[in-house]
Amino acid sequence: MKALCWEGVNKLSVEQVPDPVLRNDQDVIVRLVAGTTCGSDLHLIGGYIPFMRAGDVIGHEFVGEVVEVGSAVRRHAVGDRVVVCSFVGCGRCWYCTNDLWSLCDNTNTNPGIGQALFGADTGGIFGYSHAMGGLRGSHAEYVRVPFADYGAFTVPDGVDDTSALFVSDSVPTGWMGADLGGVQPGDVVAVWGCGAVGQMAARAAILLGAERVISIDRIPERLEMTRRFVGSEVIDYTATDVGAELRERTGGRGPDVCIEAVGMEAHSDGPMHLYDQVKQQLRLQTDRPTAVRQAIHACRKGGTVFVLGVFAGAVDKFPLGAVINKGLTLRGAQVHGQRYIPMLLERVAAGELNTAHLATHSVSLDEAPTAYDMFKHKSDGCVRAVIRPGL
Amino acid sequence: MAVPPTKKLFATAAGFTAAVFVLRTMAARGAEPDDVHRWLVVTVQRGPGDLQPDKLPTPLQDYGDRIETRLSPAPGDRGTEIAVRFRQPPPAQSASVGARITGDDPRQGLRLALREAKSLLETGEIMRADAPSTTRSTPGGKLIGLMSRRADGEGVL
Numbered sequence: 001m002k003a004l005c006w007e008g009v010n011k012l013s014v015e016q017v018p019d020p021v022l023r024n025d026q027d028v029i030v031r032l033v034a035g036t037t038c039g040s041d042l043h044l045i046g047g048y049i050p051f052m053r054a055g056d057v058i059g060h061e062f063v064g065e066v067v068e069v070g071s072a073v074r075r076h077a078v079g080d081r082v083v084v085c086s087f088v089g090c091g092r093c094w095y096c097t098n099d100l101w102s103l104c105d106n107t108n109t110n111p112g113i114g115q116a117l118f119g120a121d122t123g124g125i126f127g128y129s130h131a132m133g134g135l136r137g138s139h140a141e142y143v144r145v146p147f148a149d150y151g152a153f154t155v156p157d158g159v160d161d162t163s164a165l166f167v168s169d170s171v172p173t174g175w176m177g178a179d180l181g182g183v184q185p186g187d188v189v190a191v192w193g194c195g196a197v198g199q200m201a202a203r204a205a206i207l208l209g210a211e212r213v214i215s216i217d218r219i220p221e222r223l224e225m226t227r228r229f230v231g232s233e234v235i236d237y238t239a240t241d242v243g244a245e246l247r248e249r250t251g252g253r254g255p256d257v258c259i260e261a262v263g264m265e266a267h268s269d270g271p272m273h274l275y276d277q278v279k280q281q282l283r284l285q286t287d288r289p290t291a292v293r294q295a296i297h298a299c300r301k302g303g304t305v306f307v308l309g310v311f312a313g314a315v316d317k318f319p320l321g322a323v324i325n326k327g328l329t330l331r332g333a334q335v336h337g338q339r340y341i342p343m344l345l346e347r348v349a350a351g352e353l354n355t356a357h358l359a360t361h362s363v364s365l366d367e368a369p370t371a372y373d374m375f376k377h378k379s380d381g382c383v384r385a386v387i388r389p390g391l
Numbered sequence: 392m393a394v395p396p397t398k399k400l401f402a403t404a405a406g407f408t409a410a411v412f413v414l415r416t417m418a419a420r421g422a423e424p425d426d427v428h429r430w431l432v433v434t435v436q437r438g439p440g441d442l443q444p445d446k447l448p449t450p451l452q453d454y455g456d457r458i459e460t461r462l463s464p465a466p467g468d469r470g471t472e473i474a475v476r477f478r479q480p481p482p483a484q485s486a487s488v489g490a491r492i493t494g495d496d497p498r499q500g501l502r503l504a505l506r507e508a509k510s511l512l513e514t515g516e517i518m519r520a521d522a523p524s525t526t527r528s529t530p531g532g533k534l535i536g537l538m539s540r541r542a543d544g545e546g547v548l
Contacts, residue, residue: 005526005527007527015526017526018523018526020521021522023518023519023520023521023522024516024517024518024519025516026514026515026516051535051538052535053525053527053529053531053532053535053536054525054527054529054531054532055525055526055527055532056525072515072516088518090510090513090514090518091514092436092513092514093436093513093514094434094436094469094470097436105509105510105513106509106510106513106514106518107518109518109519109520109539109542109543110520110538110539110542110543111506111542111543111545111546112538112541112542112543112544112545112546113538113539113542115545115546115547116545116546116547119547120547121546124518130535130538130539130542133520134520134521134539135520135521136521144521146518147514147518
């Protein structure tokens with residue numbers, strides 16, 4: 001079959017790879033209908049995520065049709081139209097049973113690597129390095145889905161493939177930021193980043209009752225899209241002082257909840273950006289935490305900062321003093337998707353959550369390397385390119 | 392996309408840095424006699440009454456009398472702690488970095504058996520990696536392949 005493979009730093013190509021096979025009784029094989037580019041893929045494409053091998057299939061956000069079912073699968077049958085969570089959860093370890101699915105104990109087949117890097121291994125994720133389990137990714141014609149009874153969800157009739165696609169990862173990630181960030185009715189919430197995850201975090205905050213939601217980015221099309229489809233206020237950080245703007249809009253307090261949806265390759269227009277770039281390129285820090293720093297400084301005393309963006313290792317000039325002295329709660333997580341996906345599919349079906357607008361481009365698998373280049377450079381107004389192997 | 396040579400160099404360096412970090416973490420675990428006799432422990436999401444030391448899954452049963460096994464309830468309803476260690480501690484040099492890279496540390500096998508037993512008790516199966524996980528053979532890929540082969544028997548248990 002054809003698949004999109006990582007071949008080295010900033011080098012993707014469509015290759016012929018062996019078809020996936022059932023490796024466990026609780027697996028299913030899914031024929032891909034659609035997958036999407038994700039900002040976190042850019043980190044591994046750019047060489048910032050270690051433990052990638054040339055020939056690895058990437059992609060982790062997808063919707064498709066079940067074409068083969070393992071003997072122990074109980075909730076799915078051939079022909080089911082499913083959206084699949086990016087993280088694989090076994091459904092029965094302590095973490096899964098406590099709705100902390102991305103921390104699953106039983107789905108990372110390389111636990112020693114994660115334990116050496118982080119002190120504990122995460123759950124496995126599709127197409128996201130051998131540190132995260134080395135599972136093949138979903139930018140292919142077919143993908144194997146382990147523990148499918150827990151990670152694959154039947155798409156309700158009336159929800160189209162494109163709308164369902166983003167419920168795989170970006171929608172639950174955004175929702176988690178607002179939910180675990182503790183957004184309450186009456187809160188003011190600021191969201192850094194107007195990509196798909198940031199937009200969904202802002203929408204979640206609105207649906208959870210936030211009084212005001214303010215999204216921050218620099219790309220005009222994304223700011224406009226967020227204002228129009230999500231309904232949040234926006235700030236162009238290249239046009240104003242974000243901290244001052246937030247203080248002015250919040251009576252001098254600062255936002256109650258700050259959600260960072262940018263990640264390890266953050267941009268800014270200040271001198272710190274150059275500093276962070278140099279240190280990251282020299283590998284004196286692995287990540288550029290620009291937006292995290294800004295969120296911590298902007299947050300009101302006693303507020304919460306939730307880090308949704310992907311970070312791999314260590315950062316420099318982390319304002320720990322502000323965390324302590326302002327009494328902040330700082331949280332972060334990879335997506336506990338299984339916790340939210342059924343509820344989110346219902347909300348999409350009910351028209352409360354619009355996701356189809358995120359799909360600004362639609363391409364075939366053969367065009368995927370070009371689509372990632374466009375996505376990386378945010379050219380042609382690209383927010384998400386949807387990759388359709390059937391095209 | 393053309394890749395500037397410096398960028399490729401830095402990225403390659405990053406990969407090796409990560410690999411070295413993992414190896415240093417391995418090396419940081421000392422090889423004192425006390426360490427090789429330390430209990431390896433996992434917590435299983437099963438009630439203490441569900442498990443018996445002599446009826447644990449096959450990967451651990453295969454060790455027979457060569458290992459000691461200890462079961463205890465985890466606090467806060469977090470299941471059952473299963474601890475194992477060799478009855479006869481392996482020699483200290485078996486925990487050297489070299490032995491662990493070549494796969495000659497007997498505790499790697501025991502650690503793997505413990506993880507597999509936990510997965511069998513909780514899910515009824517041991518999740519297998521995709522095969523082949525990748526289709527290209529490069530020097531960097533071979534290094535990561537070696538680390539992946541050792542990774543299921545390594546870690547902080």
